[in-house]
Amino acid sequence: MTTLIPASSLILTLAAITLGYIIACLVWPFKNCRRCEGSGKRPAFFGGRAFRICPRCGGNGRRLRTGRAVWNFAHRLHGDAHR
Ligand SMILES: [Zn+2]
Numbered sequence: 600m601t602t603l604i605p606a607s608s609l610i611l612t613l614a615a616i617t618l619g620y621i622i623a624c625l626v627w628p629f630k631n632c633r634r635c636e637g638s639g640k641r642p643a644f645f646g647g648r649a650f651r652i653c654p655r656c657g658g659n660g661r662r663l664r665t666g667r668a669v670w671n672f673a674h675r676l677h678g679d680a681h682r
Contacts, residue, residue, distance in 0.1 A: 624666035632656035 631637030635653035639660035643649035652658035663671070 620666055621670075624664050624670060628664055628667040629661040630664055632660050632662045635660060637661070 632639070632653060632655055634655040635641055637660040639653050639656060639658040640650040641653045643651060653660070656662055
């Protein structure tokens with residue numbers, strides 16, 4: 600009986616984690632691009648210091664977080680629906 604976790608506390612914990620993630624996505628909508636580690640550059644195969652722009656992030660070194668991309672999509676959908 601003591602090992603049983605009440606379902607309400609589990610739901611509250613999940614809600615807190617979700618809310619925290621949503622806040623994080625609103626405050627910090629970007630994360631470093633994993634391909635170029637935030638530099639926006641990809642080294643050339645040869646040529647020493649030569650580099651090209653990272654194709655994944657378009658050279659800015661930032662990637663929109665998944666949560667924020669979902670938010671933007673929902674926001675755009677909402678805007679289209681209320682035109
Ligand atoms: Zn990149």
